[in-house]
Amino acid sequence: MTIGVERPQGGRLVDQFEYGLDAPICLTWELTYACNLACVHCLSSSGRRDPRELSTDECKALVDEFERMQVFYVNIGGGEPTVRPDFWELLDYAVAHHVGVKFSTNGFRITPERAERLAATDYVDVQISLDGATAAVNDAVRGQGTYDAALRAMANLRAAGMKDFKLSVVCTRHNIGQLDEFKAIADTYGAQLRLTRLRPSGRGADVWDELHPLPHQQRELYDWLVANGDQVLTGDSFFHLSAYGPADGSGALPGLNLCGAGRVVCLVDPVGDVYACPFAIHDQFLAGNLREDGGFDTIWKTAPLFLDLRSPQTGGACTSCSAYDSCRGGCMAAKFFTGLPLDGPDPECVKGNSEGTLARDPERPGSSQDHSHTGTVRNAPVPLTLLRTRPVSACDESPLVAG
Amino acid sequence: MPVLPGAAWELSPSVSLRPEPFGALAYDFVTRKLSFLKSPTLVDVVRRLGDAADVEDALLGAGVPAAERDRYVAALGTLAASGIIRERQAA
Numbered sequence: 090m091t092i093g094v095e096r097p098q099g100g101r102l103v104d105q106f107e108y109g110l111d112a113p114i115c116l117t118w119e120l121t122y123a124c125n126l127a128c129v130h131c132l133s134s135s136g137r138r139d140p141r142e143l144s145t146d147e148c149k150a151l152v153d154e155f156e157r158m159q160v161f162y163v164n165i166g167g168g169e170p171t172v173r174p175d176f177w178e179l180l181d182y183a184v185a186h187h188v189g190v191k192f193s194t195n196g197f198r199i200t201p202e203r204a205e206r207l208a209a210t211d212y213v214d215v216q217i218s219l220d221g222a223t224a225a226v227n228d229a230v231r232g233q234g235t236y237d238a239a240l241r242a243m244a245n246l247r248a249a250g251m252k253d254f255k256l257s258v259v260c261t262r263h264n265i266g267q268l269d270e271f272k273a274i275a276d277t278y279g280a281q282l283r284l285t286r287l288r289p290s291g292r293g294a295d296v297w298d299e300l301h302p303l304p305h306q307q308r309e310l311y312d313w314l315v316a317n318g319d320q321v322l323t324g325d326s327f328f329h330l331s332a333y334g335p336a337d338g339s340g341a342l343p344g345l346n347l348c349g350a351g352r353v354v355c356l357v358d359p360v361g362d363v364y365a366c367p368f369a370i371h372d373q374f375l376a377g378n379l380r381e382d383g384g385f386d387t388i389w390k391t392a393p394l395f396l397d398l399r400s401p402q403t404g405g406a407c408t409s410c411s412a413y414d415s416c417r418g419g420c421m422a423a424k425f426f427t428g429l430p431l432d433g434p435d436p437e438c439v440k441g442n443s444e445g446t447l448a449r450d451p452e453r454p455g456s457s458q459d460h461s462h463t464g465t466v467r468n469a470p471v472p473l474t475l476l477r478t479r480p481v482s483a484c485d486e487s488p489l490v491a492g
Numbered sequence: 493m494p495v496l497p498g499a500a501w502e503l504s505p506s507v508s509l510r511p512e513p514f515g516a517l518a519y520d521f522v523t524r525k526l527s528f529l530k531s532p533t534l535v536d537v538v539r540r541l542g543d544a545a546d547v548e549d550a551l552l553g554a555g556v557p558a559a560e561r562d563r564y565v566a567a568l569g570t571l572a573a574s575g576i577i578r579e580r581q582a583a
């Protein structure tokens with residue numbers, strides 16, 4: 090493996106992971122930017138299909154490459170992956186090539202027939218997105234009718250005998266109080282609950298100020314995770330909350346507790362761009378393109394951005410924090426999109442160490458791509474509270490810049 | 493089930509190993525669980541299990557020093573508990 094920095098032998102796994110792996114563990118592959126919904130917090134600003142989308146053959150060649158690299162499974166998302174006409178064909182192709190698939194869907198297309206097929210396929214896992222345990226809370230974020238669609242999909246999966254599929258929830262200010270209800274819904278359908286963090290990525294940046302959990306809710310979430318941690322998945326989302334635990338690290342949440350971007354995590358987007366993390370879709374975290382830069386294996390192993398992310402990082406202002414060992418300064422993407430320095434505290438630092446900088450309203454970098462629907466969407470969400478879209482960058486305010 | 497040095501074991505058929513600088517990743521395609529083998533020697537032992545007469549034989553083949561034998565047998569026990577290796581059925 091080509092790695093810029095000499096790796097120490099032995100030691101803790103997390104230290105080894107900082108130096109990167111021969112292939113990613115958590116690879117997200119967004120098949121399309123097309124989506125039948127328009128969720129307000131979409132991390133990839135999805136909506137419209139990109140004409141440069143990878144063809145079926147290119148997708149299959151990528152699966153072949155994953156198989157050679159022993160990427161054991163991929164997380165397929167979008168957009169809504171099932172709107173690609175070749176989605177089911179690609180799914181079968183991946184499975185036949187020993188690349189397991191977990192795909193995220195809003196559930197609209199999980200019919201009883203599809204559910205039967207999914208239940209009959211080993212290597213395939215399904216993740217249904219739901220962001221409120223009631224229709225009122227969910228539909229305000231995801232759009233009218235999406236709550237019913239998600240529950241219908243889960244009922245179909247249960248009826249087909251699919252076990253342990255995932256019910257995936259992005260934690261927001263409006264649903265932190267519903268954690269027990271989410272767990273009950275998951276139990277009802279024989280699903281596993283998965284909670285993830287709202288990150289200010291994509292359209293999520295526009296609504297982050299209004300939707301991200303308040304400090305006391307973060308504490309509530311942490312306590313809930315400590316009490317129920319062994320029964321829920323978190324995709325390692327909440328390691329910044331570990332700082333609530335005692336300084337000896339004993340309160341750390343289960344998981345790796347490190348930012349895996351470019352080390353064990355990466356994203357392949359619909360047009361073949363490879364980013365360090367699905368929440369870091371921005372030119373600054375773009376490692377290369379499959380079509381132009383020699384394929385996935387080469388990019389993963391040699392892209393200067395990735396080598397840089399795998400070299401020892403400095404914790405900056407966080408290094409002196411007693412919680413640094415478990416929190417590690419939090420999420421790179423969250424810092425970046427809120428305009429904070431990457432080597433400082435997370436915007437949701439539980440010790441309040443980013444409040445000062447955030448109060449000065451640092452300029453936010455905004456999105457470097459946007460595939461949002463431009464017209465009206467049939468069931469577009471009607472937010473519970475008035476979402477005051479903040480300017481994403483100074484330029485947006487300028488009368489000289491169009492659009 | 494405890495791993496006995498005199499018994500014959502093998503990598504579970506649903507598990508794949510991927511070599512990594514620190515050892516290997518083990519992925520079980522059926523349970524979808526990912527595990528880590530934290531030493532290249534342990535990986536070597538596990539790879540040898542299927543063709544070795546017994547665990548003892550695999551340890552020897554991988555050059556595990558006698559003094560470390562117990563530690564490796566214990567590590568195999570952990571792998572057995574998570575289903576990564578399984579006892580071989582007599583052919």
Ligand code: SF4
Pocket residue numbers: 347348349350354366367368369419420421422423
């Ligand atoms: S940037 Fe954030 S979301 Fe991405 S791997 Fe790092 S901590 Fe996780």
Ligand code: SF4
Pocket residue numbers: 329332406407410411412413416417418419433434435438439440441442
């Ligand atoms: S100062 Fe940094 S390391 Fe400490 S809790 Fe805040 S984000 Fe985490």
